[in-house]
Amino acid sequence: MEDGRRFHCPSALGFYGYLLDPISKISLAPGGLGAIYTPPLARLIEQLQRLPSVGPKTAQRLALHLLKRPDAEVENLAQALLDAKKRVGQCQVCFHLSAEPVCDICRHPQRDNSVICVVSDPRDVIALEKTREFRGKYHVLGGVISPMDGIGPEQLTIQPLLHRVSQPEIAEVILAISPSVEGETTTLYLGKLLQPFTKVTRIAFGLPMGGDLEYADEVTLARALEGRREL
Amino acid sequence: MEDGRRFHCPSALGFYGYLLDPISKISLAPGGLGAIYTPPLARLIEQLQRLPSVGPKTAQRLALHLLKRPDAEVENLAQALLDAKKRVGQCQVCFHLSAEPVCDICRHPQRDNSVICVVSDPRDVIALEKTREFRGKYHVLGGVISPMDGIGPEQLTIQPLLHRVSQPEIAEVILAISPSVEGETTTLYLGKLLQPFTKVTRIAFGLPMGGDLEYADEVTLARALEGRREL
Numbered sequence: 001m002e003d004g005r006r007f008h009c010p011s012a013l014g015f016y017g018y019l020l021d022p023i024s025k026i027s028l029a030p031g032g033l034g035a036i037y038t039p040p041l042a043r044l045i046e047q048l049q050r051l052p053s054v055g056p057k058t059a060q061r062l063a064l065h066l067l068k069r070p071d072a073e074v075e076n077l078a079q080a081l082l083d084a085k086k087r088v089g090q091c092q093v094c095f096h097l098s099a100e101p102v103c104d105i106c107r108h109p110q111r112d113n114s115v116i117c118v119v120s121d122p123r124d125v126i127a128l129e130k131t132r133e134f135r136g137k138y139h140v141l142g143g144v145i146s147p148m149d150g151i152g153p154e155q156l157t158i159q160p161l162l163h164r165v166s167q168p169e170i171a172e173v174i175l176a177i178s179p180s181v182e183g184e185t186t187t188l189y190l191g192k193l194l195q196p197f198t199k200v201t202r203i204a205f206g207l208p209m210g211g212d213l214e215y216a217d218e219v220t221l222a223r224a225l226e227g228r229r230e231l
Numbered sequence: 232m233e234d235g236r237r238f239h240c241p242s243a244l245g246f247y248g249y250l251l252d253p254i255s256k257i258s259l260a261p262g263g264l265g266a267i268y269t270p271p272l273a274r275l276i277e278q279l280q281r282l283p284s285v286g287p288k289t290a291q292r293l294a295l296h297l298l299k300r301p302d303a304e305v306e307n308l309a310q311a312l313l314d315a316k317k318r319v320g321q322c323q324v325c326f327h328l329s330a331e332p333v334c335d336i337c338r339h340p341q342r343d344n345s346v347i348c349v350v351s352d353p354r355d356v357i358a359l360e361k362t363r364e365f366r367g368k369y370h371v372l373g374g375v376i377s378p379m380d381g382i383g384p385e386q387l388t389i390q391p392l393l394h395r396v397s398q399p400e401i402a403e404v405i406l407a408i409s410p411s412v413e414g415e416t417t418t419l420y421l422g423k424l425l426q427p428f429t430k431v432t433r434i435a436f437g438l439p440m441g442g443d444l445e446y447a448d449e450v451t452l453a454r455a456l457e458g459r460r461e462l
Contacts, residue, residue, distance in 0.1 A: 036360045038330040044315035047308040052296050053289075064354060065283050066312065067319055067328065074316040077278040078309040081297065084275040085305040088298055097298065099269040123295060129267045 041067070093164070095140040095157045097122045105129075105138060112136040114171035116164060118190060120144050120183070124176060136174075139164065144177060144186040153189065161190075165197045175202040272298070324395070326371040326388045328353045336360075336369060343367045345402035347395060349421060351375050351414065355407060367405075370395065375413040376420055384420065392421075396428045406433040 037045060041063060048059035066074055090096070091103035098104070105111060105125075115136030119125055125138050141156040165173055173194050177183040187202055194200045206224035207216055216224070268276060272294060279290035297305050321327070322334035329335070336342060336356075346367030350356055356369050372387040396404055404425050408414040418433055425431045437455035438447055447455070 035335060036357055038319055038328055038335065040311070040315040040318040040330050041328060044311040047311040050300075050304065050308070051293055053292075058284075060354075060357070062282055063315065064328075067315065071316060073281065074312055077281070078312045080271070080275040080278040081305055081309045081312075084271040084294065084298065085302060087271045088269055097269055097272060097295075099271050104266060104269065123291075126267055126291070 090140075094138045095142060095160070096125050096138055110135070114169050115174065116161075116170060116172075117174045117176050118161065119176050120178065120186070124178075128176065136172075141177075141186070144180070144182040145189055146182040146185075156186075158190070158193070162193065162197075165194050170198045172199045172201060175200065177202075179205055321371075325369045326373060326391070327356050327369055341366070345400050346405065347392075347401060347403075348405045348407050349392065350407050351409065351417070355409075359407065367403075372408075372417070375408060375411070375417040377413040377416075387417075389421070389424070393424065393428075396425050401429045403430045403432060406431065408433075410436055 035042065044063045044066070045056070045059045048054055048062050049056060051059075054062070066077075087099045088097050089099070091098040091106055092101050093106040094103060096103045096105065100107075112135050116139050117128065117134060117136055118139045118141060119128070120141045120143055122140055125140060128134055128138075139157065139161050141158065141161070143151050143156055145151060145153060145156065164170070173190075175187045175190055177187050179187075191200050191202075204227050205220065206227050207213060207220065213221070266273065275294045275297070276287070276290045279285055279293050280287060282290075285293070297308075318330045319328050320330070322329040322337055323332050324337040325334060327334050327336065331338075343366050347370050348359065348365060348367055349370045349372065350359070351372050351374055353371055356371060359365055359369075370388070370392050372389065372392070374382050374387055376382060376384060376387070395401070404421075406418045406421055408418050408421075410418075422431050422433075435458050436451065437458050438444060438451065444452070
């Protein structure tokens with residue numbers, strides 16, 4: 001029944017096929033004419049498509065770009081991939097990305113051992129380091145508490161953090177966790193857990209620099225008011 | 232003189248440094264606190280940034296994504312890169328990308344040998360193949376005539392094209408070159424060169440399917456009028 005009512009179309013593009021075919025009808029025919037990419041190129045495009053926000057068009061563009069580049073450039077990229085994957089692990093102290101057992105930041109002699117900034121992800125360490133304002137140490141949780149995703153305190157690096165914070169030299173722990181629902185939960189949980197050992201602070205939320213009061217959302221504005229300081 | 236008038240700022244971010252520093256002044260200090268990325272990660276980000284339309288932020292995101300993926304996935308990508316670069320060359324007949332001396336399209340027994348579609352770039356072959364409408368053969372010029380960039384007919388695969396077109400089985404050459412100034416020059420040049428041997432056609436220019444007449448540019452509209460056909 002269903003079949004009988006379908007619009008008959010000899011190929012996926014059949015209808016337009018006739019429109020597009022004014023002269024050499026004989027040369028235009030649908031499908032079955034072999035793969036579009038030569039196999040090694042197809043495999044490269046397939047692999048590139050696994051990257052985040054790389055779709056079929058971008059993957060094709062990247063692959064064709066790479067085929068045009070000198071051999072050495074492609075070999076450098078492949079080597080950098082293998083090398084980074086093989087050598088970059090976690091710092092044993094703060095769990096930031098590191099090619100050494102203990103990361104550069106933890107080993108740095110001029111950095112302040114008494115302040116630990118707690119973040120959820122190595123990306124946050126990178127973002128904070130780019131400000132060049134913080135000279136204490138970090139602790140990377142590896143996520144935030146999220147019961148929906150089965151992530152409780154045990155799945156994060158909270159035990160090692162507790163161990164670090166219980167050392168006598170620690171003067172302050174700064175919680176720098178994004179203010180999502182899960183992030184707030186994690187901040188409150190860590191606040192309660194760590195307050196017996198040391199001063200616990202959290203980063204400020206408010207109007208971003210260059211932000212316009214008129215266009216700020218209500219929650220941000222409420223936080224900005226709440227966090228007001230004397231001039 | 233100049234120096235004396237400069238606004239004194241102890242670091243690049245010094246001014247904001249004071250604003251951002253309400254509690255632990257001692258922990259906030261500018262610069263010189265080591266590299267932001269561990270070296271193998273820095274090298275990977277640097278290599279990824281060489282890709283087209285990949286800036287520092289995207290490169291960082293891609294690199295951190297790859298570090299989280301299983302070893303096998305990263306190895307597959309590295310291997311696909313090396314393999315594609317090593318194995319993909321040009322077809323000896325049509326100069327399309329191919330891992331074999333003669334490409335799949337040129338070797339395909341069901342494709343029409345009498346029609347050659349001339350394009351400037353392998354990407355154009357891929358785009359035309361995706362329509363699944365053309366079952367003739369291709370010829371990739373490797374660019375368009377552009378005296379400004381030092382590209383004359385000798386830099387393109389025009390000699391081999393002339394050799395192919397002079398074969399008796401050729402019934403038609405379709406010129407499918409993008410209508411830029413250089414593309415038009417190339418189309419006109421090839422038209423004159425090839426007309427003594429065979430029928431030479433070019434693809435139609437006009438309103439794109441789904442395009443709105445009102446919003447089409449004048450040149451496209453003029454071409455659409457010029458290329459009108461009887462119903």
